[in-house]
Every structure is written in structure tokens, then in C-alpha cells.
Amino acid sequence: MTLSLTRRVVIAAALASAAPLALAQAFPSKPVRILVGYSAGGGVDALARLLAQSLSTSLGQQVIVENRAGAAGLIAAEVASTAPADGHTLLMGESGLLIAPHLKEKVTLDPLKAFTPVAGAFLAPLMIVANNDLPAGDPKAFIQLLKSNPGKYSYATSGVGTVHHLGFELMKNRTGAFAVHIPYRGAAQIVPDVMSNQVPIGVVSATAGMAQARAGKLKAIALMSKAKLPGAEDVPTLAEAIPEFDAAPRLMLLAPAGTPAAIVQQLSEATRNALARPEMTQALAKQGAIPAYMPPPELARDMARESAEWLKVIKAQKISAE
Secondary structure: OOOOHHHHHHHHHHHHHHHHHHHHHHOOOOOEEEEEOOOOOOHHHHHHHHHHHHHHHHHOOOEEEEEOOOHHHHHHHHHHHOOOOOOOEEEEEEOHHHHHHHHOOOOOOOHHHHEEEEEEEEEOOEEEEEOOOOOOOOHHHHHHHHHHOOOOOEEEEOOOOOHHHHHHHHHHHHHOOOOEEEEOOOOOOHHHHHHOOOOOEEEEEHHHHHHHHHOOOOEEEEEOOOOOOOOOOOOOEHHHOOOOOOOOOEEEEEEEOOOOHHHHHHHHHHHHHHHHOHHHHHHHHHOOOEEEEEOHHHHHHHHHHHHHHHHHHHHHOOOOOO
């Protein structure tokens, strides 16, 4: 018997509306991997593993972390951007991914086009630390000291074009303060060199800074963020001296461009649930991070805003890759 035109239209519409739901229900059909652009044991890796463990429970499927270290995270980003857009390969992106295209001519990856935002995950506030002999101990006195003594002091970061570097340059731009940048090839030596006064000021992870500040071996001047860090509420933020100042690196889950919306939404909701668990907040505090969930549309807007703001800092401070 031939179906009437009306019945065929109804059936077709029902099948079409059911397709996204069936796709979401079929996902994940195999282990999900989160690519990390840095070595195992580092801060980004540790946070990715915390999230992966919790996501495994939420998704009912194993979530594994795969390290693809190199090129300041860009190797992992390239691999993730060309993976099948089925939700089974994700990238733990971070703010440095939004900076690289503005500084490195050979970078062809555009993170705003190559990826579909899944969820904002963490904020990892950075800390300005100083040698105990530095004659300033709070953000306002610190800024005034640098303004009054241009060129006298230097500060160390883990490299040109990092959030550590550009965040400090943003502070300089906003206040008229001045200090000479000393780029290191990594973060490991910065804290020891600040403690021994090889360099008077450093920008480091909050966990690295707090450990030595608590021991009285250096000063914790300020967090380069608006948000206070649980367990370090006594450390002021630069926003207390510079209204609305915020240079806290954001870590985010990204999927290859073209990943179906139903899968993106499922991953995003699983991330939101994972970050809301009390044990996650406690674990993050030990890593110097704060849960900071963002849904896909908000994350997309925030990535575009952050990319544009870092470009302004680069141009205003005349920063070039070295």
C-alpha cells in the first residue's frame, strides 16, 4: 500500500527530529581522549587528569589524557583540530592557545575557527612573587615602587608570549609601572632565583608561589586575577589595586570544528556536573585552580574577547616573539 503524502511527511519529520537525540544517546561509543599540549606531571596535565577522572563517571565511558607536548601546546592543538569531529577527541585548551597566532608568524592554526567550544573548565590564577628584600609587600606599594624606579627592577616569567609575560605587561600598561622582562626557558628555576635574589620578581603558578611564601622564603605580592584563591584568601589580587584587572589563564575543553551540537551539549553538561562535585573543588584548591564552568556560547564569546585583548597588549607593549 502506498503511504499518503501527509503520512510520509510526518514520518520524515519524526525521523529528522529523532536523529540528534539518537546521536547523543550513541555517544560515547568508545573511550574519549583529552589531548594535553604539555608534559605529564605539569599543572595543565594535572587539571586535565582530575577532570578526566570525573568525566569518566559522568559519561559512563573511560576518559583518558594523552600528552602531546611541544611548541607551547600547539602540537596537541594541531592533532586535536584534525581529529574526527565525533566528540571522542578533545583538547584541553588554555589561554596561550589564543596568544600564539598573534606572536608567531608560522602559526596557521586559528583556534577560534579550528575548534568548537565545549566548556570552560578552570581558572588557574598566577602569582607575582618577590624577594624578601623588595621594599614593597602589597599590590599598591608594588606598583608605586615600579613607577618610581623605572628600569631598576626586573621580573622573570616562563617565556615570551606566555600569559605570565603578557599579564605582567598588561599591569604595566594599565598603571605606567615599568620593569625589565627576563624570559626563562621554563618555570622551574624562577622561584629559586627569586629567593636568592638573582631576579627580584617572578610570575609563577599560585601553588609554586604559595609554598615558599608560607615558608617565609619570598613575598606573595598579588594574584593576577579578580578571583581569590581558596586556601590563599590572605593574598590580595591585582584587581584590588587596578579595577577589573584579570589575567588568570583559563583552561577549556575544545572539540574539532563541526562536532555535532548534541554531542557538544552532552560533553558540556558532563563537565558542568563534574566541576560541581565538592571533591573536585577540594582537589582543585591543592592545584591552585578554581572551577569555572562556561557553557559553549559563553565560552565562544569569551575566547574571542580574550584573543582580542591579548592582541591589544601585544601591540601596545610592542611585544615580539624572541
